[in-house]
Amino acid sequence: MSLTRRELLKTGAAGVALLTLADCARRTSGAGLDATQKQVVAKIAGVMLDGAIPSDEPERALAEAVDGFVIAVAGLPPQTQGEVQQLFMLLTFPPTRRLIAGLPPWTDATPDDVAAFLTRWRFSGIQLLRSGYDALHQLVMAGWYGNNVSWPPIGYPGPPEIAG
Amino acid sequence: MDASTIGRDLALDADVAIVGTGAGGGTAAEMMASQGLRVVMIEEGPLRTSRDFHMLEREAYPQLYQESAGRRTKDKGIVILQGRAVGGSTTVNWTTSFRTPPQTLAFWRERYGLSDYTPAALAPWFERMEQRLSIRPWRVPPNENNAVLARGAAALGIPTGVIARNVNGCRNLGYCGMGCPVNAKQSMLVTTIPAALDRGATLLVRARAERLSFSGAVATELECRGLDATGLRPGPHRIRVRARAFVAAGGAIGTPALLMRSNAPDPNGLLGSRTFLHPTLVSAARMPQVVAAYAGAPQSVYSDHFVAGRPFDGPIGFKLEVPPVHPVLMTTTLPGFGRAHADLAAAMPQTQVIIALLRDGFHPQSVGGRVELLGDGSPVLDYPMTPYLWEGARRALRTMAEIQFAAGAKSVFPLHESAQPYASLTEANAAIVALPMEILRTRVVSAHVMGGCAMSADPATGVVDPRGRHHQVENLYVFDGSIFPTSLGANPQLSIYGIVARNASRLADRLNGGL
Numbered sequence: 001m002s003l004t005r006r007e008l009l010k011t012g013a014a015g016v017a018l019l020t021l022a023d024c025a026r027r028t029s030g031a032g033l034d035a036t037q038k039q040v041v042a043k044i045a046g047v048m049l050d051g052a053i054p055s056d057e058p059e060r061a062l063a064e065a066v067d068g069f070v071i072a073v074a075g076l077p078p079q080t081q082g083e084v085q086q087l088f089m090l091l092t093f094p095p096t097r098r099l100i101a102g103l104p105p106w107t108d109a110t111p112d113d114v115a116a117f118l119t120r121w122r123f124s125g126i127q128l129l130r131s132g133y134d135a136l137h138q139l140v141m142a143g144w145y146g147n148n149v150s151w152p153p154i155g156y157p158g159p160p161e162i163a164g
Numbered sequence: 165m166d167a168s169t170i171g172r173d174l175a176l177d178a179d180v181a182i183v184g185t186g187a188g189g190g191t192a193a194e195m196m197a198s199q200g201l202r203v204v205m206i207e208e209g210p211l212r213t214s215r216d217f218h219m220l221e222r223e224a225y226p227q228l229y230q231e232s233a234g235r236r237t238k239d240k241g242i243v244i245l246q247g248r249a250v251g252g253s254t255t256v257n258w259t260t261s262f263r264t265p266p267q268t269l270a271f272w273r274e275r276y277g278l279s280d281y282t283p284a285a286l287a288p289w290f291e292r293m294e295q296r297l298s299i300r301p302w303r304v305p306p307n308e309n310n311a312v313l314a315r316g317a318a319a320l321g322i323p324t325g326v327i328a329r330n331v332n333g334c335r336n337l338g339y340c341g342m343g344c345p346v347n348a349k350q351s352m353l354v355t356t357i358p359a360a361l362d363r364g365a366t367l368l369v370r371a372r373a374e375r376l377s378f379s380g381a382v383a384t385e386l387e388c389r390g391l392d393a394t395g396l397r398p399g400p401h402r403i404r405v406r407a408r409a410f411v412a413a414g415g416a417i418g419t420p421a422l423l424m425r426s427n428a429p430d431p432n433g434l435l436g437s438r439t440f441l442h443p444t445l446v447s448a449a450r451m452p453q454v455v456a457a458y459a460g461a462p463q464s465v466y467s468d469h470f471v472a473g474r475p476f477d478g479p480i481g482f483k484l485e486v487p488p489v490h491p492v493l494m495t496t497t498l499p500g501f502g503r504a505h506a507d508l509a510a511a512m513p514q515t516q517v518i519i520a521l522l523r524d525g526f527h528p529q530s531v532g533g534r535v536e537l538l539g540d541g542s543p544v545l546d547y548p549m550t551p552y553l554w555e556g557a558r559r560a561l562r563t564m565a566e567i568q569f570a571a572g573a574k575s576v577f578p579l580h581e582s583a584q585p586y587a588s589l590t591e592a593n594a595a596i597v598a599l600p601m602e603i604l605r606t607r608v609v610s611a612h613v614m615g616g617c618a619m620s621a622d623p624a625t626g627v628v629d630p631r632g633r634h635h636q637v638e639n640l641y642v643f644d645g646s647i648f649p650t651s652l653g654a655n656p657q658l659s660i661y662g663i664v665a666r667n668a669s670r671l672a673d674r675l676n677g678g679l
Binding site for chain 2: 079142
């Protein structure tokens, strides 16, 4: 998919207007990530942590990665949590998901689709998209590598015992 | 006193109200309280002590850091590590202690009329705080992460030095950044703040200083808000603090923000401007041996070879140090994802990392950033990276790669989205020359926020005078890193301790002398 900067700005403006409405509707339903958003996190984390998630119980590990992501978001100040919500709106609202993220519906998205989306944003000429990628990168990595189940594969022994 | 559980509004009266309990607020609190003054300290973060410090990133970052250690500049391009707990950044810093570099002080005297900021005039104050906080050169052999910096530099004829640290009975664990679990680090949390409390000071935690009110040229009252149980959002109760003097010590983002929310006089439009970061570049090497950069004193070796004495009107200088390498800090900083990222992470025990801190704020093309307020009153720092800074970034990445290869690295990865580990210096240099230097491509981090309430003898170029007193408000003082008119070119804690100790002692004399 190719999208010029100009097209993005146009789509972006319309997208932001719609997102603002969606965002207002959402405020009444409280903070935190909902079930759909958690499915998106699972898809993204599954790709970002490919090679990191242990192969013996991958589903359970991925669920822990998603929990870690949710907890990481909950620790952010309200302003930043709002930005994360906007990012998820953009990723799930069909017109912006298609035009800006270049993704099919999340339920249909393959790991290759997700990897291609992440790569596009990672190297995008548009700073805002790079920052969106970077936010996902930071939250996925913090959510997973804060968990001690991630440590044996990277050779980190964990904190030392403190002798009395 | 925890303002999230007070259950009612409060009104407090004091001689001095101090906002923030980091290096500046903590030092000031002890000086004031020990002179018999009634002190109230206001801290937005929680009170956490060694019993809470389990050396776990997942606990420490949300509890002890601003924005869960994910604070960023406005364009998201620079990650900023700043403390947010009793003790401020001193609770989580890596204990590195340098006196203010003489070259920096000379610049301040010349450009900002800070005539009594000489190494000799400040020496007694630095000595006093070095004694108070057990600051001395680290006598234990460096961990391998630091040793690689020393060996690589030595192989190239680059001098290095041993870092002084504020520790007493240090067990060399390596977890200073998550709160010292054995109270060895002589942070404000275990030194000046308990001492101030012993002298009758009051400490209010989880209380956000919202605004000061003024009557003419006098600050009259500080309005604070207790936070809710999460510590992230405002709760229902207000705390009003009346005092003879107000000290802003909320750090170089928090302090300008408090003054901006208060509409403090700012006739020359200086407030929040010229904020500096020591923008920091990162180079990761894979060594043949085990480095275990997660263990041992995080910073014990440095090199000032590329900064000290370099002319301010030339290319930007940088200081070389190393960071601790823990799982979250490492994996969020390493670019990429999937297999490539997992392979890098899997080499954690062999990973050695050097950082280069750019000395910003001395050149016309390095004027720093600006603190702005968002709709909810919270601050954000707009810090544009300029071509002048990027030139230094590129040079720093080359230098770090050279040192790492000289120390025997098998590969070096200059942290940039378009880079990868390179097996030779030739390959690394060829890549670094061509890397696009742009935010959110080149990894840039900061742990030192300075400026925004610059100190100057001349009100036209400073928010506060050389004593830290606001130029337009006679009983408002700024006692933290925001008074620095440039960056320091060195880790800031000892500069804050020494300069604040002198200014706080002058303020105590003034208050006790009845003006």
